[in-house]
Amino acid sequence: MDDRDLxxxxxxxxxxxxxxxxxQYQVPLYNMALRMVGGPDDAADIAQEAFLRAWEKIRTxxxxxxxxxxxxxxANLCYDHFRRGRRYGVMPEEDQTGNVxxxxxxxxxxxxxxxxxxxxxxxxxxxxALEHDMRIAIVLRDVNGMAYDEIASVLRVPLGTVKSRIARxxxxxxxxxxxxxxxxxxxxxxxxxxxx
Amino acid sequence: xxxxxxxxxxxLLEELSAYLDHELDASAQARVAExxxxxxxxxxxxxxxxxxxxxVRALPMETPRRxxxxxxxxxxxxxxxxxxxxGSAAVALLVIAFGIQxxxxxxxxxxxxxxxxxxxxxxxxxxRATGVRAASPLASPAxxxxxxxxxxxxxxxxxxxxxxxxxxxxxxxxxxxxxxxxYSTNGKMRVTIQLEGSPSSSANSADQGLTLTLVHNGVGxxxxxxxxxxxxxxxxxxxxxxxxxxxLSGPRAGDxxxxxxxxxxxxxxxxxxxxxxxxxxxx
Numbered sequence: 001m002d003d004r005d006l007x008x009x010x011x012x013x014x015x016x017x018x019x020x021x022x023x024q025y026q027v028p029l030y031n032m033a034l035r036m037v038g039g040p041d042d043a044a045d046i047a048q049e050a051f052l053r054a055w056e057k058i059r060t061x062x063x064x065x066x067x068x069x070x071x072x073x074x075a076n077l078c079y080d081h082f083r084r085g086r087r088y089g090v091m092p093e094e095d096q097t098g099n100v101x102x103x104x105x106x107x108x109x110x111x112x113x114x115x116x117x118x119x120x121x122x123x124x125x126x127x128x129a130l131e132h133d134m135r136i137a138i139v140l141r142d143v144n145g146m147a148y149d150e151i152a153s154v155l156r157v158p159l160g161t162v163k164s165r166i167a168r169x170x171x172x173x174x175x176x177x178x179x180x181x182x183x184x185x186x187x188x189x190x191x192x193x194x195x196x
Numbered sequence: 197x198x199x200x201x202x203x204x205x206x207x208l209l210e211e212l213s214a215y216l217d218h219e220l221d222a223s224a225q226a227r228v229a230e231x232x233x234x235x236x237x238x239x240x241x242x243x244x245x246x247x248x249x250x251x252v253r254a255l256p257m258e259t260p261r262r263x264x265x266x267x268x269x270x271x272x273x274x275x276x277x278x279x280x281x282x283g284s285a286a287v288a289l290l291v292i293a294f295g296i297q298x299x300x301x302x303x304x305x306x307x308x309x310x311x312x313x314x315x316x317x318x319x320x321x322x323x324r325a326t327g328v329r330a331a332s333p334l335a336s337p338a339x340x341x342x343x344x345x346x347x348x349x350x351x352x353x354x355x356x357x358x359x360x361x362x363x364x365x366x367x368x369x370x371x372x373x374x375x376x377x378x379y380s381t382n383g384k385m386r387v388t389i390q391l392e393g394s395p396s397s398s399a400n401s402a403d404q405g406l407t408l409t410l411v412h413n414g415v416g417x418x419x420x421x422x423x424x425x426x427x428x429x430x431x432x433x434x435x436x437x438x439x440x441x442x443x444l445s446g447p448r449a450g451d452x453x454x455x456x457x458x459x460x461x462x463x464x465x466x467x468x469x470x471x472x473x474x475x476x477x478x479x
Contacts, residue, residue, distance in 0.1 A: 023359050027360045034258060040261060047260065141249075143253070145253075145466075167209045173251075174245065
């Protein structure tokens with residue numbers, strides 16, 4: 001049963017169908033919110049509110065894809081969150097990897113694991129430093145893996161704007177990461193080292 | 197009349213970025229490719245953008261600590277609740293949607309088990325033999341024994357489940373479940389992990405990029421999942437784990453988190469994680 005079928009059932013009041021949509025989108029939606037607002041509790045609040053509003057408004061959803069519509073609701077909630085000034089731009093230093101301890105298994109060497117954690121922390125910080133419009137563009141693209149036209153639909157902006165925001169966001173993140181050449185060596189440097 | 201330049205115009209930043217994502221039209225994609233092939237400077241710019249995009253994509257997909265739900269009645273006040281009990285409704289749905297269906301298919305299809313013994317597993321994965329304590333399911337499950345385990349559980353609905361969908365591939369899901377949310381420290385825990393839509397048909401967890409950990413107070417024990425391929429082609433991993441034999445530290449009773457991490461073996465670096473809470477009771 002695909003999204004369209006589930007939405008059709010949910011429009012008729014079928015809560016089980018809507019719960020399947022929640023199951024399908026809860027992790028990507030939560031991670032989008034997490035990368036936007038930083039704190040896991042705020043991100044979970046936004047995801048919950050997005051699902052609740054989607055449920056309440058699902059009868060107004062006609063031909064638009066559910067995924068884009070749901071992410072649009074969540075994106076608006078992120079902007080509301082910023083407007084309210086709650087933890088604006090703050091990326092708590094609390095352990096955000098508490099739910100991903102299993103990843104350590106892939107790099108059991110303590111030094112490798114520490115470096116991977118530090119790289120992830122710097123990437124999160126670099127995303128956090130972006131202006132909101134650029135932040136959400138790179139998050140939808142590189143965290144959620146959305147196509148440009150899908151992002152344009154979520155953000156309700158032209159395709160050219162999506163291209164521009166993603167490119168500028170990547171350039172700014174790159175500039176920040178380059179300040180840590182030990183963890184993010186420039187590709188040319190790595191090639192030189194490899195050649196030696 | 198001036199001749200055409202041999203190398204097309206230097207692409208703008210946004211063109212290079214979109215080129216990386218294959219989001220240019222065919223002619224622009226070809227033009228940028230041609231330019232980059234002959235321009236070291238733009239090759240370096242492109243490599244830098246690629247490195248940055250990969251760094252962002254490498255951020256782990258995290259599992260929310262709470263379950264999302266909708267109220268029984270519209271506009272009714274709602275509130276958060278721990279995954280364990282409000283999640284039961286969603287879990288029940290998960291079972292209906294994903295669990296029972298596959299398990300029934302498995303039961304009726306004469307599955308083939310191809311996993312090696314835990315000793316072979318360790319030999320193939322020396323990095324997993326260090327730094328993290330590992331535990332295997334009940335002694336060296338033979339193919340037929342594993343079949344029997346899964347066949348036996350086919351009629352028993354899992355009661356503690358979590359499903360994570362791949363945001364880039366609607367048909368790919370990681371489904372983790374246990375047969376209970378609470379066990380005696382002297383009991384046995386049944387774990388099942390389904391890798392729906394896996395690009396690999398291997399029943400070897402290392403080939404699949406699958407790890408399973410049981411974590412308590414920040415200390416993890418790696419569990420070795422053994423695998424079979426179900427009748428519908430879905431790799432299914434897991435087994436029965438004797439809890440007294442697990443090298444758990446400190447008081448064994450307490451709240452644990454069982455996490456399955458799947459680094460999808462398609463070279464994308466995409467990581468799916470599913471986690472369930474597990475409580476151990478007793479001494």
